[in-house]
Amino acid sequence: MTTVVASFVRDVVDPQVQIDAIGLGAVYALMAVGIGLVFGVLRLVNFAYGQLIMAGAFALALASEWDWPVWAGIVLCFAVVLALSVALEWLVFRPLRLQSPAVMLVATFAVAFLLQSIALLWFGPLGKPAASLVTLNRPVTIGSLDVRKVTIVAIVVAAICLVALVLLLERTSIGLHMRAASMDFTTARLLGVRANRVIASAVLISGVLAAIVAVMLTIQFPLVTPGFALQDTIIVLAGVVVGGMNRLFSATLGGFAIGYVSGLLGGALPTDQSQYLPSLLFGLVILVLLVRPAGVFARGGGPVERV
């Protein structure tokens, strides 16, 4: 028993495991921001976020099949994801804006399945490889560490995106409007914040983030299938709720944390136990939620039932 624990601890502090876990955490943090932004203004948990990423990944795979240059593939990926985000906002989020959170949650769950099954019809269950981006998945050796280029790219891109987002939210008027709307939508509207504009910007930014995540995940997992990013989205959703949905900051931290913990567990679990990683992870999620239902990083009481 003690040797098991000792080897577990040794693996957890292993720099190789650490860097991979941070890389995964960075990608999940970006997804958490995308989900958290839309939740802030719409109070809507977007289950279909993973399918936006899946659509972007298929765009990359198609571009690589057509022998497009890498930049053109990335442009196509952004175009597809943004178009789909805007379409979703128009067709689903907007008509449902006044419904209860339960209805909206189920609705985005339906959209997720719809998009996934369309992909299944279109591309078949085996999916498509996105070969042109594979070079970024090769490792570079720093000291004794093999760091995949994409891990570095992911960490750097995530850092840049988060800083840009903080600047946008803190320094621009649309950012101010978004923050106001996520605190109290009705009052913000009374004070002259235009609802549609705020929602559209939140959806657009969240779409941009989905496209970025699509590129980074496709580099790491070049075989794009209809179930692409589905499991990641479920994990990030859990992370976001565990972190605390009320503030974007705590949601993002939650996303990072669950990616990081998942990376650590993945690296440290003995091979014959590694298939139980999801059980461990979601068991932790339930435990943490029981202790801090409003979120680990949430300030104050959070969304307790108002009585």
Added chain:
Amino acid sequence: MNALRAWPQLAAPTVLIVAAGLLGSLTDRASQIYFISALVSVAFVVALYVFVGNSGVVSFGHISFVAVGAWAAGVLSVPAEEKPATMPNLAGFLRDTTVGNVPSLAIAAAVGGVFALVAGLALMRLSGLAAGIATFAVLEITNNVLRYTDKLGPGLNVFSSVPETTGLLQATVGAVLVVTAAFVYQRSRFGRQLRAARDDPAAARAVGISVYRQRLVAFAISGVLAGFGGGLYVHLLPTGADSLYLDLTFITLAMLVIGGMTSLWGAVVGALAVSGLDSLLAEAENGLDLAGRTIDLPAGTRIVVVGFLMGLVLVVRPSGLTGGREFSLGRLRPQRPAVVQEESS
């Protein structure tokens, strides 16, 4: 008087179920499978309804109770001499025990109920989004454990040689049992207290209703019914971890939402309507002659159509086909629509 006025609420769904069973008995054997699976879907959807409809809290975890029910009934009813071949690593008790059809269904219900009760002790403390995510976590854990633990069942494989006892009769009787249980529950003081808490949590607390306890009761009962449904399912088709996961969660929720989340009538109508459409599309995927024209849809059309339909219902008529109301003979009188009100999050 009250009891008299309520009887159509049980009679109407029962008539619909029996009608589906009778209609199925008139068709050829190949088509009967559609009717049987529609009736098993009724059991799933009504089980989900008992919790979601009465509490107003969405659960993504109910298929885990279906799964443990299916596992319990499946493992215990595979003939003893087949077990070493198909499930060589089975734990001792499961390896040595074999039961008949009816006991296996009862065990499935009990296992589903106990699991839901234990999970509910923790989960029902949560509300809103945290509760939704936590039920999802239960589904993930259950699926993960059942999929990789070959001590408990077939692991990555599907069950084989489970006696296929779920025919039209068993499915019809099962669905009627589940509907009756749901009806009795929602007419009981427990069901009424929970619905009061759904519609106005503050007022319900003020009159001394423990929301936690009422939700837990509903969760456990719906776990019993879901486990029973899982037992029916494993006796119908070769079942595995994949068929008791996200797709089934989605389709079950879709049926409930399309029919109308807040009524038993809605749950039954939704299950039968979506199953009917689904069977039609399944036939069409295999090539269907309709009015002289052959329709041949590509495989996978079914879930696209059901997903689209669910989205459409949510956008156009969020309270579902039945408006979330129970069946009533006095339909001509204007009635207030039922509203699901989830606690503010």
